Amino acid sequence: MKLMKTTIASSLLALAMAASPALADGPVAERSGTEEQAxxxxxxxxxxxxxxxxxxxxxxxxxTPWREGYEPLERKISGGHESVRVIEDTGTRIVLQHLLVVDAGGTPMVIKHWRQDWEYEPARILAYEGPGRWAWEEVPERMRAGRWAQTVWQVDDSPRYAGWGQWETTNGVRRWRSNWTQRPLARRDAVRNLVYDLYAAINRHQLTPDGWIHWQDNTKMDLVEGGEEPVVQEYVLNTYTRFADYEVSAADEYWAATQGYWQAVRAEWDRVAQARGGIAIEEEAQTGTVISAELLGMGDDILSGSLPEAEAIARAVTLIEEHTTAL
Incomplete structure (x- = not known):
């Protein structure tokens, strides 16, 4: 009986994930050249x-618990200071790098955080398939015009998730909403005694008068025989409020010292994804991937001057090559 219920639940969710974005939005309405440019x-x-x-x-x-007997976790609130920098802008592609600045006993410490790439009218995205696997997924041709893909990368520049959607103004609010996406567990869940394996989610980004918000509607899923089973609903609201009364210079100093290294790391992940039809690498609860800690550590060593950039790049390329496999 449980297997039958699981199969039905999985089938319904799969149908919703496949159909909902197209039924909700459809292709962007035809616009004049002037309207499209604006x-x-x-x-x-x-x-x-x-x-x-x-x-x-x-x-x-x-x-909301979807599984009988599951008790939702208590609400968790945290925060910090984060600098977001434009590190690439070609017109149809914009890359934003996030850098956390924390107080380490009176000394500012920078932690390279997530990265978001925006691509206009994409033909495909690098989508999360399940534990340790990201594969190229075609964006339906009729859904490309006027839309942007957002690809989010982990702290070591390995992939995390990707989705596509349209920027629009509704009720006076400018926002972007993704299609249904899957993504790996965040550290807050991955380090616990797991009762779910991944998230099925819709992401929204909206500007505010003093910054922006990233809102996530997450269904936490359990991989079971025959498919996936929803366990609980989670709502995440990340609020970015403009504020510069912290050691902003530390973020810029870190990036000035390490940007060449991280550019090479990004290039190697891109090469692997192109050559192998995606990326397959073992996930690790604390850091995201099994090589994340070492990749991040070498960035810190470049900043301190204890490791030459060229040596770090060579080691990073070797790590990515050795720990990724064919899909």
Whole structure:
């Protein structure tokens, strides 16, 4: 009986994930060249507006249990200071790098955080398939025009998740909403005694008068025989409020010292994804991937001057090559 219920639940969720974005939105309505140009310019302005220095509040709340007997976790709120920098802008591609600045006993310490890449009218995205696997997924051709893909990368520049959607203004609020995406567990869940394996989610980004918000609607899923089973709903609201009364210079000093290294790391992940049809690497609860800690550590060593950049790049390339496998 449990297997039958699981199969039905999985089938319904799969149907919803496949159909809902298209049924909800459909192709972007046909626009004149002038309207298209104005919309594209507004999209770019909105994405670029997410760069800056912020006080960040992370608010996570499990709510509705989908599995009988599951008790939702208590609400968790945390925060910090984060600098977001534009590290690439080709017009149709914008890359934003997030850098956390924390107080380490009176000395500012920078932690390279997540990265978000925005691509206009993408043909495909690098989507999370399940534990340790990210594969290229075609964006339906009729859903490309006027839309942007957002790909989110982990702290070591390995992939995390990707989705596509349209920037639009609704009720006076500028926002972007993704299609259904899957992504690996965040550290807060991965380090616990697991009762779920991944998230099925919709992501929203919206500008506010003093910054922006990233809102996540997460269904936490359990991989079971025959498919996936929903366990609990979670709502995450990450609020970025413009604020520069912290050691912003530490973030810029870190990036000035390490950007060449991280550019090479990004290039190697991209090469592997292109050559192998995606990326397969073992996940690790504390850091995301089994090589994340070493990749991040070498960035710190470059900053301190204890490791030459060229040596770090060579080691990083070797690590990525040795720990990734064919899909």
């Amino acid at each position: 919309s594209f310019a507004a999209d770019r302005e909105t994405i670029l507006a997410m760069a800056g220095d912020y006080r960040v509040r992370f608010d996570m709340q499990e709510s």
